Amino acid sequence: MAGLLRKVSITGLLWFISSVVMAEYYIGMTAGFTGPQGQDNLAYRYGVEAYFQQINRSGGIKGEEIELEVLDDEFSPDLAERNLMRFVTRKGVLAVLGGDMATASSLALAAQREKVLFLGSLSGHPTLYGNVRSVLNIRPSIAHEAEFLCRQMRTQGIRQATVVSPDESAEHIAELCGEHRVELTTVRYSASTLNFQSTIAAIQKLGHEHVILVGSSVGLNRLLDQAPATTLGFHTFWLPSLVDLTVVSNNIATPVNINQISFLPKNLEQTKTYQEYQRSLQQLNAYLVPTQRGFEGYLAGKILAIGLQDVVKPFEIENPSDFMKLPLNVARRLTGWVQTGKDFELQSKLINALSVMRSFDLGIGYYPGYQENENSLNWNLSILSGSPR
CATH class of the missing domain: 3.40.50.2300 (Response regulator)
Structure with missing residues (x-):
């Protein structure tokens, strides 16, 4: 009986430890969501959320989910910077999305100071391009x-x-x-x-x-x-x-x-990833309509996931002796402490991993990447002509 109880106790302990280790990866987004410009930003947000929901349903990043934390900065540079600081200090986010013409520069400076990835921006603000630390851009600059x-x-x-x-x-x-x-x-x-x-x-x-x-x-x-x-x-x-x-x-x-x-292919709606975006958006909310801006957000989520897949190494518990190998943040949780602050190592690894990826398989028939000394994807621009009707 004692042996059985000991086995049950060990099994329960391992289950509890495993559940603690299964943490979430937090991504922050700060943008203005009111007025005409806010509609574009909302579409982008829903695109990101659609991708994160899709990947979480399929098991997340090596067993751990990605969660998007969103704050409205009302297009205010000061509020945008405060939002970024809140993401960093309260959630320990690995990256921040957002940034329009009014807030992009402030967010870039704050991201550099806090050494967190700013994957922006929503506007293509010219000050974010070039050799800018902690900033990677998805869309071309204005x-x-x-x-x-x-x-x-x-x-x-x-x-x-x-x-x-x-x-x-x-x-x-x-x-x-x-x-x-x-x-x-x-x-x-x-x-x-x-x-x-x-x-x-x-x-x-x-x-x-x-x-x-x-x-x-x-x-x-x-x-x-x-x-x-x-x-x-x-x-x-x-x-x-x-x-x-x-x-x-x-x-x-x-x-x-x-x-x-x-900067996207002319046959975008026929591509595999766009069709996945349409399905994921409907699963997120049946009333949402696919848009170009929403698809950009979906791509942002996909690129972040690719980077995380490259740098995340999950902690695996195979026997009770592994308890001594637990990371400090997990040990703190087990002893009643809640981890606060940032994971500098993972943040740095994510920035480095993405910045040296010379091509991304995004499922759109084209493989953009970050070239040496450039912090924006090397898209091929084109002109789409004609009447939309």
Whole structure:
């Protein structure tokens, strides 16, 4: 009987220890989720959550689940930085997602200080690209896309155009196009505006056939929806990849001629990973609609999982003597202490592992990777042309 009880006790102890070891890997996301721009960020968030739910259902990362912690920073740089600090100190996150034009720089500086991966950003902010410690980018930078767009316009013989934007990116694009001898006239509007009549009037007054539209997908949808059919029929609109064409063209009755920069394959919806994204999104919430921005979030989750698979080495308990080998954080839990703070070693390994991956098999028919001394994936840009209707 004593021997049986001892076996039961050991079995129970091993089960308890194993359950303690089965910790979660936390990823943080801070972004603004209100207003027009917030809709794009929400779509991105749901894409990340869809992938994490998918991989957790299949056993997680070597037996451990990934959990996404989300905080709204209201597009405030100070609040975004505080959110990152909260992720680090309370959850010991391995990486942080998010960052729009207003908050990306603050998040990058905080990530460097805390030595945590900032996998960003949602905006392609130019200050995040190059040799920037602790920062890896998935999407191309705005500067890279703008230069590509200017070259395309020059090749097509376009010498003048209008660029419409709610922020300083209009001037930046105009400067880059000037280097390619394409003259751009800027039109600015408020990111929170609901009435685009003055913006439309400015576009009409300039009279340029080609118009570059920058802003949130919902905001640009409102702009095109308020424009008269004659305006829509006269102009050719150019969009950066940040803009979700499926949202922009929603409920626009008049056919619109749109050229959009894309870093994803033209047959995206036929790829294996996009179809997986559609299924996973439906499993997350049957009312969610697949979008380009959502798919970007799904890819971000997939890339993080690839990195974690490479660096995580699970602790395995085979006999009671392994109790003495338990990591400090598990020992603390067993003695009533809760681990706080960061796992510097795993954070560092994750950054290093991803930054040297020269190609990712993302299931989209193309294998982007991080090249030496570059912190952004080497996508092939292209122009998707035609009317979305």
